[in-house]
Amino acid sequence: MFIIEKVCLTMKMTVNRYLIFILVVVFSSGCVANVTNSVRSDHSSLSNPSGSDSGSSRLGPEYGQSPQWPSNIGNGLSGLFDYANEENIEESTNDTLVDNYTGIGSEAANSDVNNDHPDKEQNFLDTALEFYETSQEFWKEDNPDKAMAALDQAYANMLKANPDDTPELVQQVDDLRFMISKRVLEIYASRYTAVKGNHKAIPLVMNRYVENEIKLFQGPERKFFIDSYRRSGRYRGKIVKMLKEAGMPEELSWLPLIESGFKIRALSRARALGLWQFIPSTGYKFGLSRNAWIDERLDPPKSTKAAIAYLKELHNIFGDWSTVLASYNCGEGTVLRVIRHQKVNYLDNFWDLFQRLPFETARYVPKFLAVLQILKDPVKYGFNLDDPYPPVPYxxxxxxxxxxxxxxxxxxxxxxxxxxxxxxxxxxxxxxxxxxxxxxxxxxxxxxxxxxxxIPKWTPPQRAYAFHRVRSGETLSLIALKYRSSVRTIMRANRLRSRHFIKIGRKLKIPLRRTRVRTHRASKGRLRADGTYRVKRGDSLWRIAYRFKTSAAKIKRLNKMKSTFLYVGQILKIRNL
Missing domain, CATH: 3.10.350 (Membrane-bound Lytic Murein Transglycosylase D; Chain A)
Structure with missing residues (x-):
């Protein structure tokens, strides 16, 4: 059990519940095999009737030992998909497994060991098998969503059974785990392959949540929708092309409509910026540079490339686009935590976790689906959309x-x-x-x-701010007075929410006044013969540095100053002679 718990803790934040479940089965198979082999040695009724090795299961020699999984299984989802695509998962294999399971169930019902175990445990397992068989029927009918829903129920009923030390039930649970995990892997492999070539992969769900968002677009948010739609023409053509090249659904090209309204310089309260609303850390993770001169979150082609990489990573984690969109909005960590606290029968239905998401995210997916519904038939929803603005050639x-x-x-x-x-x-x-x-x-x-x-070369102006580290007993008012600034200016420069609380040791950026330090002009003092200057009324360190073609930092260093505070009559060393 220690191995199982360790695997669960390791995988929770990197893969979805499907893969956690599959990997636990894979890596714990050896532990379960040891338990069942020990039980078989004490109960001859579970020995292999064909007289093969005692370590073999009644399911056949291929299930009697730990499966040989691919070496690249450590690569996460892609490794599992490679395995699923390389292996031939035959229906006959699962049919044999079901037949053998039924045989074990019958033997368990007649076994003396099972007499003191409640019948309800066997009923749970029988119900789980029925749901598993139902999922097979849906799978044959090419309905993977219903097949997965049936597997949800099979898994939930299997977990309700408490086999304790009853060997027959232990074996049944072991076999059911393997059967369900194999089917989940098969369905996931087919979904992953389909998405790579299918540009209509996002289902147009219609429910009351989507209908509410449509009504908002028809009412108070109508102008936003129309204006955003018109702006989309400038960028969407390039976005669609890049999505197709990446094998992603082209419907994702409408994501900037709800992210930013297709406004290049859109800035959110969370400091997310640009068409795709990247925060600095996520932008950096996906290759967007940000320095003193440029911020590539504002570059449409580069930010689109980063958004595609992020969406692709999220799809490799969650497997369905609705959950991917929710994760794009609030982060994969938030969604994984919600999934972890779901009931055990949650596997792959976004609407199961919908109401547990943050309010903004809970609206996000229905809002996106509402956009798709309206654009599919604008007239039906009362929109007479003008042509979008054309892209600007360059x-x-x-x-x-x-x-x-x-x-x-x-x-x-x-x-x-x-x-x-x-x-x-x-x-x-x-x-x-x-x-x-x-x-x-x-x-x-x-x-x-x-x-x-x-064209004349441009030289950036000298930095017009100083830094101050907060000391014990200081307040924003005292700091503002010291630097001849204002509390509001300092709060705005450092994004402070409260003027009454500042943390000791924090480094504050203090904007300095450039021209109008006071209502009167500073006198035009001259540099003395010894390279010093006497501070006049209205002077600031920045103005003095500018006047004598040096820098404020250099003057501070020459005079061993700890701050930029000056007083009238102060003698400053400007140059070493």
């Missing part, structure tokens, strides 16, 4: 010079807004110091490359 030019977009736009005779809209990932309307591929309107790339040396 070409690229790689430049190795840091320039401001305002200067580039003037050279190309276009508006700054047009250039900025083509390059939303640029954080400060300027290119990075490293070589950068800039998007420009069609026909302008050659002109830019020919005139790039005529």
């Amino acid at each position: 070409e690229v030019a790689t430049i190795d010079r840091q320039v401001h977009l305002k200067k580039v736009a003037a050279k190309l005779d276009i508006s700054v807004k047009e250039l900025a809209d083509l390059n939303p990932e640029l954080r400060y309307s300027a290119t990075p110091p490293d070589p950068y591929t800039l998007k420009v309107p069609v026909g302008k790339a050659s002109l830019l490359l020919a005139t790039i040396n005529d």
Whole structure:
């Protein structure tokens, strides 16, 4: 049992309940075999009638020993799928297993050992077998959803049985586990293969939750839906192409409609950004760069590539698109925790866990399905949709010079807004110091490359903020007074929610005033012969550094200053002579 518990704990956060169940069966088969072999040695009624090895099961020699699973089973879902596709899972094998199971059940009913065991335990196992056989019928009818639902019930009834040390029941439970896990693996393998080539894989479910979301789109959210639909034309064509190349359902191209309304610069309260609403950590995980100059969460092609990789990973974990969409919204960890606290008969039905999800996520999947329903037949739901905006064509030019977009736009005779809209990932309307591929309107790339040396190189301004580490007894008011700032400015710069609580040791970013430190102008002091300067009324460290073409950090270092606080008459060393 220690091995089983260890496997469960290891796999809970990486695979779904199906795979946890299958892997527990796989790795615990040796333990169960030891138990059943020990029991058989004491009960000759369970020995192999054909006279084969005593370690063999009544199910035949292939089930009497631990199965030989593939070496790549450690690769998770993909390894199991490879195994399922390589092995020939024959119906006759399962039929033989069922026949032998029935034989064991009959023998158990007549066994002396079973007389003191409640009949209800055997009834649970018989019911589980009936559900298993029903799942086989659904599977033959090419109805995997109903087949999986029947396996749900088979598994639930099997768990209700408490075999204790009754050898016949122990054997039946062991065989049922193997039968169910094999069928689950087969269904999952078929689903995985189908998704790779099927672009209509998201079922259009209609229930009261979806109907409620449709009514919201018809009412208070109507304008949002129409505006988002029109904006979709700028990006959706490229998204659909990338989804098809990845073998993913093209319906996922409508996900940005509910994520961001197809707004490039959409920013959520959770600091998720862009069409696909990536938070920084998830964006970094899937290859989106974010530094002082660029944030690729705002780049439509790159963020779409990252979103496809994320959705594909989630589908490998959960196996059905409804649960994948919920996980995309609130994170796979949240969904896995909800699944872990479900009743034992939950396997693969999203609507089983629907009401346990966070409120926003519980609306997320029905809202997406409502979008698909409306777009399938807009007139039916009262929408007369205008044509979407066309995509904006562009070409690229790689430049190795840091320039401001305002200067580039003037050279190309276009508006700054047009250039900025083509390059939303640029954080400060300027290119990075490293070589950068800039998007420009069609026909302008050659002109830019020919005139790039005529555009003045842009030098970023000196940093206009300082850092302060909170000490015991300090308040935001005292810190703001010290740096000639305001409490509200400091709170906004550090995303603080309360002005009354700050943690000792926290490093605060303090924005510094640039030009209007006070209502009067600072005097134009001169540098002394010894390289020092006397602080005048209205001076700030940043202004002094700017005036003498140095940096605030260098002045602080020369004067061994712990903060940027100045007082009138203070002598500052500006340069070493």
